[in-house]
Amino acid sequence: MRLFAVNALYxxxxxxxxxxxxxxxxxxxxxxxxxxxxxxxxxxxGGSRPLAFYLIGNCIAVAFRPMxxxxxxxxxxxxxGTLPFLIASPASRIVLFFxxxxxxxxDGMFDIVVAFAFAIVVFGLRLPDSSLPGMALxxxxxxxxxxxMGFFLGALAYVVLDAVFLANVVMFALLLLTGxxxxxxxxxxxxxxxxxxxxxxxxxxxxxxxxxxxxLEAGLPLLIGDVILGLLWALGGFALFTLLxxxxxxxxxxxxV
Amino acid sequence: MIGPARxxxxxxxxxxxxxxxxxxxxxxxxxxxxFIAVTAMYILRHRPDFDPMYVVVGAGLSGLWSxxxxxxxxxxxxxxxxxxxxxIAASPAPVMLVVGGRMLGSMAFSLLSMVVCxxxxxxxxxxxxxxxxxxxxxxxxxxxLFSLWxxxxxxxxxxxxxxxxxxxxxxxxxxxxILAGFLFPILFLPGWSNPVSNLLPPxxxxxxxxxxxxxxxxxxxxxxxxxxLVLASAIDLLLARSLLQMVLRAARRAGTLSLT
Numbered sequence: 001m002r003l004f005a006v007n008a009l010y011x012x013x014x015x016x017x018x019x020x021x022x023x024x025x026x027x028x029x030x031x032x033x034x035x036x037x038x039x040x041x042x043x044x045x046g047g048s049r050p051l052a053f054y055l056i057g058n059c060i061a062v063a064f065r066p067m068x069x070x071x072x073x074x075x076x077x078x079x080x081g082t083l084p085f086l087i088a089s090p091a092s093r094i095v096l097f098f099x100x101x102x103x104x105x106x107d108g109m110f111d112i113v114v115a116f117a118f119a120i121v122v123f124g125l126r127l128p129d130s131s132l133p134g135m136a137l138x139x140x141x142x143x144x145x146x147x148x149m150g151f152f153l154g155a156l157a158y159v160v161l162d163a164v165f166l167a168n169v170v171m172f173a174l175l176l177l178t179g180x181x182x183x184x185x186x187x188x189x190x191x192x193x194x195x196x197x198x199x200x201x202x203x204x205x206x207x208x209x210x211x212x213x214x215x216l217e218a219g220l221p222l223l224i225g226d227v228i229l230g231l232l233w234a235l236g237g238f239a240l241f242t243l244l245x246x247x248x249x250x251x252x253x254x255x256x257v
Numbered sequence: 258m259i260g261p262a263r264x265x266x267x268x269x270x271x272x273x274x275x276x277x278x279x280x281x282x283x284x285x286x287x288x289x290x291x292f293i294a295v296t297a298m299y300i301l302r303h304r305p306d307f308d309p310m311y312v313v314v315g316a317g318l319s320g321l322w323s324x325x326x327x328x329x330x331x332x333x334x335x336x337x338x339x340x341x342x343x344x345i346a347a348s349p350a351p352v353m354l355v356v357g358g359r360m361l362g363s364m365a366f367s368l369l370s371m372v373v374c375x376x377x378x379x380x381x382x383x384x385x386x387x388x389x390x391x392x393x394x395x396x397x398x399x400x401x402l403f404s405l406w407x408x409x410x411x412x413x414x415x416x417x418x419x420x421x422x423x424x425x426x427x428x429x430x431x432x433x434x435i436l437a438g439f440l441f442p443i444l445f446l447p448g449w450s451n452p453v454s455n456l457l458p459p460x461x462x463x464x465x466x467x468x469x470x471x472x473x474x475x476x477x478x479x480x481x482x483x484x485x486l487v488l489a490s491a492i493d494l495l496l497a498r499s500l501l502q503m504v505l506r507a508a509r510r511a512g513t514l515s516l517t
Contacts, residue, residue, distance in 0.1 A: 026428045034431040038440075039296070045441035048303035165280040172292035182299040 005099075032062040032111060033118050039181050040123060049183075055125045056211055057180035059115040060138065060204045063146035064171040066101075066108030068164075070147050073100050074154025074241075075163035087245055098234065101147040108143035127211055134210030134219050138203050141223045141230075145199030148230030152237035158244050179204050199233060202226040264350045268358025269365065276328070276366045285327060290320035290370040294377040297440050302382075309384035310470045313374045315440040318401075318466065320370020322437075322459055323430055325405040328363040329412030330426050332356055333504060337417065346509070352501050353410075360409040364402055389472025393479050397469045401462030404486040407493035408458060414500035418507075437463050458489040 036058040043054030077083040086096065116135070119125040127135060153170060157163035175181055177195035184192050184201070195201050203226045206219035247253075276282045294316035301307055333356065336342040345355050378384045388394045412426065436443065436450060437459035443451055454460045465482040468474025474482075 022424060026425060030428055031431070034428070034435070038431050038435050041435065041445050042297055042300050042440050045445055046300040046303055048300070162280045165284055168284055169288055172289065172296075176292055176296050181296050186299060 055119040056207050057204050060142045060207050061180040062112050062115040063142040065111045066104040067146040067150035068167045069104045070150025071153040071163045071167045075157035105143045105147050109139050112139045131210040134216045138207040141226050142203045145226045145230030148234035149199050151234040155237040155241040199226050199230045264354045265358035268355050269362035272359040272362030273366050285323040286370045290316045291373050294374040309378045310386050313378045314466045314470050317371035317374040318439045319434050321367045324363050324367035325409040329409030330416035332413035333417045353498050356413045364406045388470050390469040393469035397465035400483045400486045404458040404490045407490035411493040411497040414504045461485045
């Protein structure tokens with residue numbers, strides 16, 4: 001438990017190694033809101049869907065923020081020179097790997113809530129009171145599922161070498177393929193299939209349904225689907241990290257993994 | 258004395274070589290405009306008056322602006338980090354020329370974002386892309402590019418003089434996409450923001466390029482847009498020259514040309 005808590009705390013504090021308070025506000029909080037505005041306005045200009053379609057989709061997609069944090073938290077072990085210590089330590093890999101997400105999940109939920117508040121104040125998004133429990137659950141699932149993707153990307157960054165590039169590409173893939181801006185039915189079949197495998201796709205659908213008055217229980221299968229997907233991506237990341245660790249030990253390339 | 262053209266050419270060539278190996282800038286030039294173009298094509302194609310060239314121009318401009326913004330802000334800073342600012346300051350070639358050459362390379366490299374967006378429209382979506390006023394478009398493109406280059410040159414001393422401001426500048430990527438009306442008319446924005454848009458050269462570049470591509474811009478309207486771009490560029494370059502001199506004076510006085 002102690003290892004889990006310490007790992008979660010320091011992984012979150014590490015975020016502020018590269019982010020000063022003003023950078024936190026400008027880059028981490030303002031950037032997603034401005035990006036949301038950009039795509040919502042394109043959507044409004046396109047006119048094929050109501051503005052709420054784009055607002056809700058892009059608010060949930062703000063969950064890409066904790067994904068970035070997790071990805072860099074894992075990949076930065078190499079840049080910080082701490083990877084060999086991590087690999088040599090007797091600590092449980094599962095606790096080390098998954099403990100990192102705890103505070104980022106909460107931070108991600110905060111980002112999404114701020115995005116919704118922004119959409120309500122600036123664009124006049126209306127959410128019925130009855131939708132609030134479902135929306136709250138969708139916010140939690142979005143953050144959790146995006147963190148799951150972050151675990152995978154963090155491990156993959158050891159192969160691809162540039163975590164930020166990787167996370168940026170996936171951020172745009174999420175905006176394009178999860179239905180945040182384009183209904184899945186309009187995408188070609190392979191893109192649609194890939195979109196279904198991404199976290200957030202089902203959460204966005206659930207959030208839109210809740211906004212239209214769907215009962216909490218009716219949206220649960222969609223949310224559970226994204227929890228499972230997030231977990232699968234996270235386990236995939238853990239498996240990849242374990243494989244790379246095994247190879248690094250065998251080849252004596254701990255720094256490079 | 259080294260000829261100015263040779264300095265410009267050498268700085269531009271070096272910049273292009275560096276950008277080709279910079280994953281972040283490759284992202285700005287290739288990946289981001291690609292995703293924006295595809296997303297905007299899907300969203301805007303339902304409009305009855307949809308013109309795919311509008312998306313090609315708008316998404317391409319987003320790539321040009323991102324390069325001007327990020328590369329401009331980082332231009333002098335990177336020389337300092339690499340330990341080459343002392344050599345540049347001591348060389349007989351004016352710093353303005355070196356920075357101008359580097360940004361020339363950046364803007365030339367950023368043209369690839371237009372190619373990417375054209376490919377999205379023509380090949381990925383199979384649209385027939387038509388520029389209805391080719392001559393006007395070419396002129397508008399040249400003036401727009403020149404104005405973005407001037408902004409990049411102006412940003413380079415700002416990036417090192419006021420580092421907190423530079424951090425804020427980095428966030429200006431999307432606000433300019435929005436305020437300049439790259440992918441939707443600024444009429445969609447609240448009225449109070451329109452004067453801000455009118456002050457932005459990228460807005461006039463977008464007006465000129467969208468208008469000439471669609472063939473809806475009259476010659477006087479085009480001339481007005483070009484005039485604003487020229488005036489803004491002249492102001493940018495004059496300011497950049499003074500600020501670059503200020504950077505060198507301050508760094509020499511404080512002995513902080515190098516970080517090493």
